[in-house]
Amino acid sequence: MKSIEASPELTLPGRKPIQLVDENGSAVGDLPDERVLRSLHRAMVLGRRFNRQATALTKQGRLAVYPSSVGQEACEVGATLALQADDWLFPTYRDTLAAVTRGVPAVETLTLLRGDWHSGYDPYAYRVAPLCTPLSTNGPHAVGLAHAARLRGDSLAVLVFMGDGATSEGDAHEAFNFAAVFNAPVVFFIQNNQWAISVPLSKQSKALTLAHKAIGYGMPGYHVDGNDAAAVYTVVSEALERARSGGGPSIVEGLTYRIDPHTNSDDTNRYRDASDAEPWRATDPILRFNRLLGVDESAYADEADRMMAELRAEMNKDAHVDPDELFEHVYAVPTPRLRAQAAALRAELAVDRDEA
Amino acid sequence: MAQLNMAQALNRALRDAMTDDPNVVVFGEDVGPYGGVFTVTEGLTAQFGEDRCFDSPLAESGIVGTAVGMAMYGMRPVVEMQFDAFAYPAFEQITSHVAKMRNRTRGKVALPMVIRIPYGGGIGGVEHHGDSSEAYYTHTPGLTVVTPGTTADAYSLLRAAIESPDPVIFMEPKSRYWSRADLELPARTDAMNRAVVRRVGQDVTLIAYGSTVQTCMETADAAKEEGWDVEVVDLRSLTPLDEDTVCASVRKTGRAVVVHESSVFSGYGAEVAATVSEKCFHWLEAPVLRVGGFDVPYPPKDLEEHQLPHPDRILDTIARLQWEDQ
Ligand SMILES: Cc1ncc(C[n+]2csc(CCOP(=O)(O)OP(=O)(O)O)c2C)c(N)n1
Numbered sequence: 185m186k187s188i189e190a191s192p193e194l195t196l197p198g199r200k201p202i203q204l205v206d207e208n209g210s211a212v213g214d215l216p217d218e219r220v221l222r223s224l225h226r227a228m229v230l231g232r233r234f235n236r237q238a239t240a241l242t243k244q245g246r247l248a249v250y251p252s253s254v255g256q257e258a259c260e261v262g263a264t265l266a267l268q269a270d271d272w273l274f275p276t277y278r279d280t281l282a283a284v285t286r287g288v289p290a291v292e293t294l295t296l297l298r299g300d301w302h303s304g305y306d307p308y309a310y311r312v313a314p315l316c317t318p319l320s321t322n323g324p325h326a327v328g329l330a331h332a333a334r335l336r337g338d339s340l341a342v343l344v345f346m347g348d349g350a351t352s353e354g355d356a357h358e359a360f361n362f363a364a365v366f367n368a369p370v371v372f373f374i375q376n377n378q379w380a381i382s383v384p385l386s387k388q389s390k391a392l393t394l395a396h397k398a399i400g401y402g403m404p405g406y407h408v409d410g411n412d413a414a415a416v417y418t419v420v421s422e423a424l425e426r427a428r429s430g431g432g433p434s435i436v437e438g439l440t441y442r443i444d445p446h447t448n449s450d451d452t453n454r455y456r457d458a459s460d461a462e463p464w465r466a467t468d469p470i471l472r473f474n475r476l477l478g479v480d481e482s483a484y485a486d487e488a489d490r491m492m493a494e495l496r497a498e499m500n501k502d503a504h505v506d507p508d509e510l511f512e513h514v515y516a517v518p519t520p521r522l523r524a525q526a527a528a529l530r531a532e533l534a535v536d537r538d539e540a
Numbered sequence: 541m542a543q544l545n546m547a548q549a550l551n552r553a554l555r556d557a558m559t560d561d562p563n564v565v566v567f568g569e570d571v572g573p574y575g576g577v578f579t580v581t582e583g584l585t586a587q588f589g590e591d592r593c594f595d596s597p598l599a600e601s602g603i604v605g606t607a608v609g610m611a612m613y614g615m616r617p618v619v620e621m622q623f624d625a626f627a628y629p630a631f632e633q634i635t636s637h638v639a640k641m642r643n644r645t646r647g648k649v650a651l652p653m654v655i656r657i658p659y660g661g662g663i664g665g666v667e668h669h670g671d672s673s674e675a676y677y678t679h680t681p682g683l684t685v686v687t688p689g690t691t692a693d694a695y696s697l698l699r700a701a702i703e704s705p706d707p708v709i710f711m712e713p714k715s716r717y718w719s720r721a722d723l724e725l726p727a728r729t730d731a732m733n734r735a736v737v738r739r740v741g742q743d744v745t746l747i748a749y750g751s752t753v754q755t756c757m758e759t760a761d762a763a764k765e766e767g768w769d770v771e772v773v774d775l776r777s778l779t780p781l782d783e784d785t786v787c788a789s790v791r792k793t794g795r796a797v798v799v800h801e802s803s804v805f806s807g808y809g810a811e812v813a814a815t816v817s818e819k820c821f822h823w824l825e826a827p828v829l830r831v832g833g834f835d836v837p838y839p840p841k842d843l844e845e846h847q848l849p850h851p852d853r854i855l856d857t858i859a860r861l862q863w864e865d866q
């Protein structure tokens with residue numbers, strides 16, 4: 185089944201987002217099978233709990249900062265579940281949930297935000313690159329990894345997340361263009377939550393949709409209802425499959441909304457009306473799936489409780505990092521200067537301990 | 541006399557500059573209605589309108605490059621880079637164009653613009669939010685690089701930077717944004733191009749800038765107990781370096797330690813140490829030492845206390861200045 189055609193002459197994306205399940209939970213297109221729908225629902229419900237739990241951890245001082253993806257779960261989960269085992273994911277700081285959905289232990293995705301190290305998991309173990317903060321710089325990385333895989337003859341695709349704001353950066357443009365010219369097996373998933381901290385999309389781009397940008401690079405662009413996990417999953421699955429089989433890159437824009445502040449330390453009252461979010465609450469991705477499947481969040485309540493209890497227990501453990509690690513990973517072999525600095529710090533800390 | 545913190549003093553400087561000169565425009569990421577992530581541009585859009593203070597698309601190279609064009613046309617853009625490490629996409633514009641335009645055109649085209657960059661650590665930020673990037677800019681001829689260590693200087697330095705005929709990299713020590721001081725504005729401190737002795741002492745000179753000015757003042761207090769009378773010099777201007785003030789101090793004390801947050805290797809302190817060694821050789825009782833970050837990428841929150849210069853480490857360094865030879 186191909187529900188979304190990649191036309192060889194690259195038709196412009198529609199202005200109306202591609203939708204398979206509408207706001208009322210009614211099917212309006214060819215849905216993925218029941219098993220997929222249930223796994224999307226489950227992952228979104230667990231994901232919402234994860235988002236809420238992580239924000240709560242910031243209030244308890246257990247996390248330094250958390251950029252929540254509440255309201256964006258269909259994007260985080262729908263796009264990630266479309267990946268196959270050999271595929272790679274290049275997330276941003278917003279996409280801890282995507283990493284969790286990919287199977288990275290929750291506590292390891294939070295290392296960056298807890299502040300014990302810059303990245304908490306082994307990227308090769310999960311095929312998930314480190315969460316990326318400098319905007320859009322993960323784009324060229326994704327293209328490079330995908331290109332390398334193609335040169336090696338490996339059949340895999342790479343999914344890279346980017347925000348709406350990030351598409352304004354030069355690296356986004358360069359990544360799109362390289363991907364198209366190299367015919368790299370990449371899917372750019374632009375998570376358009378309509379805000380870049382305080383700046384609305386209208387000040388970011390005059391494109392009809394962000395998916396329209398694809399045309400100029402010579403690749404297909406899809407403008408998808410980002411609160412419809414079925415649509416996100418289907419479109420991204422097909423784009424990844426096309427990429428894997430040599431059909432080249434695409435841009436998929438998920439139109440969604442950032443319900444929460446940019447991070448816990450942001451105050452939305454400084455730039456948007458509380459009412460701005462209201463229409464988007466009504467199109468909530470989980471609500472829609474509750475209606476579609478005739479079950480609500482309670483179906484996964486026990487599982488979510490267990491996971492969150494486990495996460496809290498992990499987060500309550502002291503995340504002590506040995507100061508020696510400061511010097512260990514800068515180069516393959518620490519330089520003499522670094523070894524001397526490590527020794528100096530050890531001596532300094534030993535004196536502190538003696539004095540204490 | 542009003543109690544102001546550094547962010548408020550900078551805000552007042554922008555406000556006064558915009559009032560005095562209609563060519564001054566402010567733009568960047570989240571600097572409009574939001575007022576900047578550190579509140580430095582708060583209220584400017586409301587007071588001066590969208591044409592004078594506005595949000596641009598999210599692209600630092602675009603921001604700086606656009607400012608170049610605006611400055612060529614006679615405006616005085618003041619642009620904000622949201623954090624130190626997020627100025628890197630603008631590096632090409634800064635090094636290839638901002639720094640070189642006057643020289644390339646034999647003085648025909650000046651670029652009176654200011655690039656504000658919050659820098660340094662100490663706020664428990666995640667990666668890319670704690671870099672000390674000053675040496676990249678001081679190594680680039682054509683740029684004036686300044687950084688306030690006090691709230692009073694923040695106001696004056698920014699006013700002077702905006703009035704400068706040359707492009708200025710204005711580095712704001714973000715861990716000091718909330719340092720309060722009693723200020724009567726618009727008093728000016730004549731801070732541009734000039735270092736200042738913050739505290740007079742006879743035994744050793746601590747040379748600091750930005751966030752480490754406060755750290756060195758605290759160190760000087762603690763040093764009294766050890767029997768050292770410490771002088772503190774606040775550079776304020778990194779390019780140009782006020783050699784006269786620095787050398788006068790070191791010739792008096794005979795000992796010097798440069799203190800900054802950034803990694804020591806190839807850091808700005810190396811330039812200061814070399815200059816002092818050349819110009820004050822016959823007055824020096826000991827080699828010029830440096831206290832700074834280790835030569836590692838800026839660490840995560842839980843480890844940053846080890847990276848940042850602190851009074852104990854500075855005192856230990858002072859102790860190594862060959863006092864036994866006296
Ligand atoms: C190169 C760069 N410039 C600035 C920032 C600071 N910053 C962090 S998030 C953000 C807004 C990003 O908006 P968007 O791309 O829409 O992603 P969202 O946060 O909405 O998921 C900004 C300006 C950054 N991280 N990297």
Ligand SMILES: [Mg+2]
Pocket residue numbers: 347348349375376377378379380381
């Ligand atoms: Mg966004």
